[in-house]
Amino acid sequence: FLHKIVLGIETSCDDTAAAVVDETGNVLGEAIHSQTEVHLKTGGIVPAVAQQLHRDNIQRIVQEALSASRISPSDLSAIATTIKPGLALSLGVGLSFSLQLVGQLKKPFIPIHHMEAHALTIRLTNKVEFPFLVLLISGGHCLLALVQGVSDFLLLGKSLDIAPGDMLDKVARRLSLIKHPECSTMSGGKAIEHLAKQGNRFHFDIKPPLHRAKTNNEKGKRGRTHRAILFCKQRDLLPQNNAVLVASGGVASNFYVRRALEILTNATQCTLLCPPPRLCTDNGIMIAWNGIERLRAGLGILHDIEGIRYEPK
Ligand code: KG4
Ligand code: ZN
Numbered sequence: 001f002l003h004k005i006v007l008g009i010e011t012s013c014d015d016t017a018a019a020v021v022d023e024t025g026n027v028l029g030e031a032i033h034s035q036t037e038v039h040l041k042t043g044g045i046v047p048a049v050a051q052q053l054h055r056d057n058i059q060r061i062v063q064e065a066l067s068a069s070r071i072s073p074s075d076l077s078a079i080a081t082t083i084k085p086g087l088a089l090s091l092g093v094g095l096s097f098s099l100q101l102v103g104q105l106k107k108p109f110i111p112i113h114h115m116e117a118h119a120l121t122i123r124l125t126n127k128v129e130f131p132f133l134v135l136l137i138s139g140g141h142c143l144l145a146l147v148q149g150v151s152d153f154l155l156l157g158k159s160l161d162i163a164p165g166d167m168l169d170k171v172a173r174r175l176s177l178i179k180h181p182e183c184s185t186m187s188g189g190k191a192i193e194h195l196a197k198q199g200n201r202f203h204f205d206i207k208p209p210l211h212r213a214k215t216n217n218e219k220g221k222r223g224r225t226h227r228a229i230l231f232c233k234q235r236d237l238l239p240q241n242n243a244v245l246v247a248s249g250g251v252a253s254n255f256y257v258r259r260a261l262e263i264l265t266n267a268t269q270c271t272l273l274c275p276p277p278r279l280c281t282d283n284g285i286m287i288a289w290n291g292i293e294r295l296r297a298g299l300g301i302l303h304d305i306e307g308i309r310y311e312p313k
Contacts, residue, residue: 012086
């Protein structure tokens with residue numbers, strides 16, 4: 001094979017996912033098993049339940065991704081797996097399975113940071129050079145970072161309270177959206193997006209964030225992403241022309257959020273780029289692609305996994 005090929009494995013939360021991706025960004029095979037339906041019934045993710053479901057499905061999912069790719073496992077250049085952040089019990093299933101496979105196939109192992117993978121997905125779907133600004137909005141995180149290289153992130157800020165996806169999931173639970181026939185298998189965020197399309201946006205007078213700012217000065221306060229764009233441009237951390245804002249993570253699949261960000265990027269002479277929704281939510285492709293990026297950059301590739309053990313916190 002002329003190209004490097006990586007198997008990516010993701011089990012950080014409630015999706016068991018795997019994919020085989022090559023150096024040119026071709027997705028050779030992919031498979032995913034979502035636990036959303038089960039967790040909706042219990043009103044949230046029970047870590048031990050998630051762990052068991054990962055155990056029940058990981059072998060089949062990895063096998064499906066490999067079979068679809070039609071490559072022989074011996075042709076893999078490396079195996080890449082999410083090792084953090086996430087639910088300890090869920091991460092453990094992916095890691096122990098991967099280490100076993102790495103031992104059997106005698107392949108290099110590439111540990112993956114889940115948020116790095118969300119941030120780099122855009123380089124699989126679009127031609128995007130470093131540096132770019134990234135807004136990662138998911139079920140567990142809300143962060144703004146300047147991406148200067150494959151593993152060179154300057155963290156500009158993160159939410160102090162709740163991640164947006166977590167908030168949407170809790171609101172959906174309070175509203176019992178799972179009982180709505182059209183939404184019974186959707187994540188909270190997706191259900192809200194779906195039903196909001198049929199709603200009346202003027203029915204409630206809901207105040208926008210930061211509306212309580214008191215002084216005139218504070219009233220002129222800009223949203224965090226707006227300030228980050230201006231900050232990076234002022235300090236020449238982003239190019240003055242064709243600066244790019246990337247939005248990714250599950251909540252970035254929301255088209256209302258995308259439209260709001262687009263208004264912002266239009267006003268600041270930036271370009272907004274988002275992966276397609278199925279690559280914004282957790283998947284194996286982003287993990288495999290992160291593995292490719294790291295292989296090409298020669299970063300964090302482990303050739304000897306002897307001594308690596310996964311110990312849940
Ligand atoms: O990135 P992700 O799949 O998993 C984490 O890393 O957290 O994000 C999952 C989150 C969930 O909270 C889900 O409700 C939210 O993303 N989400 C959405 C949409 N689809 C998924 N939020 C808003 N609009 C959507 N269409
Ligand atoms: Zn995620």
